[in-house]
Amino acid sequence: MVPHLITALTGPINELEQRILDTTPAIERWFRLEWMEHQPPFYCSVDIRNAGFKLAPVDTNLFPGGWNNLTPEMLPLAVQAAMAAIEKICPEARNLLVVPENHTGNTYYLSNVLQLKRIFHQAGLNVRFGSLSSEIKEPTTLNLPTGESLTIEPLIRTDRRLGLKDFNPCAILLNNDLSAGIPGILEDLNEQYLLPPLHASWSVRRKSTHFKAYEEVSKRFGKLLGVDPWLINPMFAQCGDVNFAEGAGMECLTTNVDALLSKIKRKYKEYGINEKPFVVVKADNGTYGMGIMTVRDVKDLGA
Template identity: 45%
Template sequence: MTNNHSALQLDTQDSTPELEASYCGPLLMIESHIIENRRRIETWFREQWRKTPAPFYSSVDLRNAGYKLGPVDTNLFPAGFNNLNHSFDPLVVQAIQSAVEHACPDARGMLIIPERHTRNRFYLESLATMAELFELAGFETRIGSLDELDKPAHFELPSGRTLTQHPIHREGRRIEVDGFSPCTIVLNNDLSGGREEILEDLEQTVVPPTALGWWHRSKFNHFSHYQALANELADLIDLDPWHLAPMILDCGQIDFMKREGENCLQEKVSEMLAAIQTKYDELEIKEKPFVVIKADAGTYGMGVMMAQSAEEVVGLNRKQRTRMAASKDGRSINRVLIQEGIYSFERLGSSGHVAEPVLYMIDRHVVGGFYRVHTKKGQSENLNSPGAEFVPLPFTQSCVTPAPDASPDSDQNRLYCYGVVARLALLAAAREQQDLTGDAADAPSAG
């Protein structure tokens, strides 16, 4: 997902990523369907947001193979705000104001709760950017800490900013920082390590709800919702939903260290590869199918492996099994999602490095994004890994509207199409939120 904080910022003078020419035709067909049906799509989204309000914020990792454009991960506690195009800060500020109004209409202040025990300067830069954006939106903002601090911790950042994390304490059903007790707490911790008692049963509004943490969330459940929504939208615009949705299978229970569940994994991988090959044959796609095996819960690109044959998942060596046995915060992996692999045929200019778009949303609004680029990874590999670099998306106008008079594959229309797929993933997350919190009325409303 998008919480890989160890990345550097690329020099963007090389150029923005472009799709390999041989795949432009199929993508043009997908983009044309979306642009031609933009009124139906926007009306459909408005109806959906009324039924199922959007989460407070999110980011979505996309892959573009030309013949297929789909999400591969949806993060509900995103970092990386420092990598966005700051020309669009006014759009972000407006979206924040809307989201906070729906979460806590009387809010005057915000308390951000970040990841534990982090000194990663890239993540701290993201926190500093978040705090600045909330301040620009008109909210007094502090950054708390779940660590046991006896005094504020100050960090000097490469940008020249100073970030301060404050000790927090609980008074009754409220969390305070030196007497600062805002109505809204913004959680930027995905709770991979489990529930945090101090965040339970608060009278303050916590966004996103703690129930959306990885202690409770399932990627299989998320992508099941996504597939159902992709089917509905594709039917609306007369498009094969396969072009927008990766196929998925569930496999659990599994224990990589004890080699338990290997037969199930082998069978599911074989089944998935056969299904992909059938679709490739139907559409005369010459690429070799592959699958992505990933932890059913977790982030940071951990607990992920690729396979082009069922034999590759049997008899893993100790290093491979160790890598797949645990994710962030040492969380054991005992259930995995098997996902259709989507190639990324977008490459960065003359360097030819593989790239994938990542879009950010606040409430139901697309507010920006970047291309994740990796100089040492191929078009079928996981780019969310150490060494990734970021190029802000080349928005020249509003990043949320199409340009009907331009070619469907113009920059603005392509980014609009990315936004449609990202919002579809956001809507799937909204349905997750409704499932996990039990009452959509308790979720932040999209109006």
């Protein structure tokens, strides 16, 4: 299902779109061969920024929420994709334990995990929810404004397995990005499939590593398509420790932002784009887009 982009399209994007449509069979074959070499994430969501002249991923979430936003037409596709993933990873599985985020007061988030349950139930698994929160001491039923409800249960850890009372899952699906660190209860579960693996969590994962890998991929993909990879790749640079309050690391930040703004300016000139370049400053790990900063001039950094 092709997403419909409603941003007004200008020159380079129209060309890129046409090139992608013309190259469909080669692109799909490229993906088929890539999936033979690399295991794709079990699930993920990608934020794509469409500037009208450039289209690039700016955020990849390996513990995606928002499943409740799928349209009814998309649901069967999600079920079919879930079936294919289960068939590959754990075909004998009967039970799936979903570990959600702890903020159970957010009804949108609860709708999200209910939708996940619906998808994996239709794909052929018994689904129950287990919480990392110390506040969940017994099965707790939460009611949604829609009239639906879901039950969250306390996790039970044995020596080698994680489960719930009378529920021994083959696979555990994390919908919790472990921003607060990897809890001991999830470690050394060598008998069960833990999806995604712990090193996908923000305790280990770094955006700079991700964008470096993506840059390599976009170069190869650009070569396949015969297009400038810049059209699909956000330029980036990385600093070590930065602390705005203490002024630590500001020199690296200023230098990198300045260099990026210059590089983007050159690209805009090359394509005749009459826009003011900007750089987005983010922490190298972490989620929710909190504490990010848009900079159009190094002076904005207050350095």
